[in-house]
Amino acid sequence: MARPPATPKTWSHVSVEEPAGSYYGAPRFDLLTDGGAALEWVAKYLEQLPELPVLPQIEPGSVRAQLPASAPDEAESFADVLRDLDEILVPALTHWQHPRFFSYFAVTSSEPAMVAEFLAAAMNQVAFIWRSSPAATELEQHVMAWLAEMLGLPEHWHGHSEDTASTSTLAALIAARDESGRGAVLYSEHAHSSVEKAIRMLALEPRVIATDDDFRMRPDLVESELARGDVAAVVATVGTTSITSVDPVDALARLCGPAGVWLHVDAAYAGAAWVCPEFGWSRSGVAEADSLVVNPHKWLFVPSDCSALWTRRPEAFRRAFSLVPEYLRTDDDADSLSDYGPALGRRFRALKLWVTLRCYGRLAIQERIRHAVELAALFEHWVAADEEWEISAPRHFSLVCFRWRGSDEENLAILEAVNASGEMFITHTRVNDRVVLRLAVGNARTRESDVAHAWKVLCREARRIGED
Numbered sequence: 060m061a062r063p064p065a066t067p068k069t070w071s072h073v074s075v076e077e078p079a080g081s082y083y084g085a086p087r088f089d090l091l092t093d094g095g096a097a098l099e100w101v102a103k104y105l106e107q108l109p110e111l112p113v114l115p116q117i118e119p120g121s122v123r124a125q126l127p128a129s130a131p132d133e134a135e136s137f138a139d140v141l142r143d144l145d146e147i148l149v150p151a152l153t154h155w156q157h158p159r160f161f162s163y164f165a166v167t168s169s170e171p172a173m174v175a176e177f178l179a180a181a182m183n184q185v186a187f188i189w190r191s192s193p194a195a196t197e198l199e200q201h202v203m204a205w206l207a208e209m210l211g212l213p214e215h216w217h218g219h220s221e222d223t224a225s226t227s228t229l230a231a232l233i234a235a236r237d238e239s240g241r242g243a244v245l246y247s248e249h250a251h252s253s254v255e256k257a258i259r260m261l262a263l264e265p266r267v268i269a270t271d272d273d274f275r276m277r278p279d280l281v282e283s284e285l286a287r288g289d290v291a292a293v294v295a296t297v298g299t300t301s302i303t304s305v306d307p308v309d310a311l312a313r314l315c316g317p318a319g320v321w322l323h324v325d326a327a328y329a330g331a332a333w334v335c336p337e338f339g340w341s342r343s344g345v346a347e348a349d350s351l352v353v354n355p356h357k358w359l360f361v362p363s364d365c366s367a368l369w370t371r372r373p374e375a376f377r378r379a380f381s382l383v384p385e386y387l388r389t390d391d392d393a394d395s396l397s398d399y400g401p402a403l404g405r406r407f408r409a410l411k412l413w414v415t416l417r418c419y420g421r422l423a424i425q426e427r428i429r430h431a432v433e434l435a436a437l438f439e440h441w442v443a444a445d446e447e448w449e450i451s452a453p454r455h456f457s458l459v460c461f462r463w464r465g466s467d468e469e470n471l472a473i474l475e476a477v478n479a480s481g482e483m484f485i486t487h488t489r490v491n492d493r494v495v496l497r498l499a500v501g502n503a504r505t506r507e508s509d510v511a512h513a514w515k516v517l518c519r520e521a522r523r524i525g526e527d
């Protein structure tokens with residue numbers, strides 16, 4: 060690009076020669092050539108994924124050690140950036156898109172949703188009020204209603220998106236606190252750490268409720284706590300992070316309703332399964348909750364971030380969050396999504412969800428969810444049939460909790476060894492005070508051969524550790 064002329068600019072100087080086809084301070088980048096190269100890079104990356112080690116074997120600090128201390132003064136080519144992506148960053152990636160990524164909750168960024176992210180960035184909508192982006196505001200309202208219908212949620216619920224389930228739960232607890240004026244929050248010992256974090260940030264009082272033999276929050280203990288009259292909210296989980304246990308939401312709703320206590324349901328992972336009628340059992344009682352979070356970025360093929368938050372009490376959210384300064388006042392008779400959560404500026408997050416729901420359709424989404432569950436069931440079957448291994452918790456969805464019949468140290472050694480192999484990546488948890496391994500199926504590229512491969516690596520490393 061030609062440098063701009065060194066003409067001194069004054070208020071009287073109105074005819075400045077503009078650089079042709081570009082603008083002052085433009086980057087060294089051609090949208091079609093460099094953008095095309097990026098698209099090709101994506102296709103190649105996705106194709107070669109199965110050959111890459113799932114977990115990088117590198118030391119902390121090794122990425123920064125390869126980067127220059129300061130940003131460049133002169134523009135660099137995008138080809139140089141792509142080269143560094145290949146040489147510096149890819150070897151340091153934990154490949155969440157890898158078919159043998161079985162950690163945490165395995166997720167998928169689907170191709171249509173990836174491209175939707177790119178389109179959203181091109182339009183760069185900042186939807187803090189309706190007028191600042193009618194399209195982003197109304198599409199989000201509409202797609203939340205679509206998703207609610209797909210998941211079998213009540214028709215009249217108000218839905219909006221947040222970045223993460225952590226923010227969604229924080230927002231719900233703010234509304235619950237403001238409505239009740241009370242300070243305690245009840246949740247199970249298996250609830251996600253984001254619940255305790257929200258409680259801590261809000262200076263509320265955390266009260267952990269013990270669980271039964273199936274790792275479900277005990278309603279009898281909840282009832283005693285409610286009798287104290289100081290509870291602002293109960294957080295129930297459908298699909299806990301460690302073991303995917305399902306709290307008895309219906310029983311909790313029957314207790315919370317009459318006590319005037321807010322019931323928030325965290326179905327960040329498992330809520331996606333409600334798209335299949337056979338998982339409707341785990342939705343029981345959810346229609347009576349005050350708020351619900353489901354993360355499309357977990358099991359609905361949308362890249363991070365995308366968390367869906369619904370409530371049957373939108374007015375409580377508006378009381379907690381609506382604050383319209385003079386400079387944002389308009390006489391538009393329209394709902395603004397920033398009235399329902401902590402953030403003012405909102406990105407066009409709904410676009411990738413809309414594109415995903417349209418480019419898959421309900422049937423393909425059901426197929427993918429069922430396939431993940433079937434693969435998990437197959438793996439569970441192999442574990443259960445081998446007397447050297449055992450299943451550690453009931454499997455409800457696509458997560459298998461299991462252990463080698465040995466010590467905690469040996470199970471941790473197996474975990475280390477299988478992850479160091481680069482052939483697969485799993486994590487662990489503790490159940491009944493014992494180390495348990497977790498294999499989470501969820502990536503759309505995972506096939507039966509990947510799960511079989513993982514089982515082979517686990518058996519190989521367990522045998523080796525057993526012989527040591």
Ligand SMILES: Cc1ncc(COP(=O)(O)O)c(C=O)c1O
Nearest residue numbers: 223224225251253299300325327
């Ligand atoms: C049940 C549950 N709730 C909440 C979260 C937190 O999700 P996020 O990372 O979107 O805050 C997780 C993450 O795995 C989870 O499993």
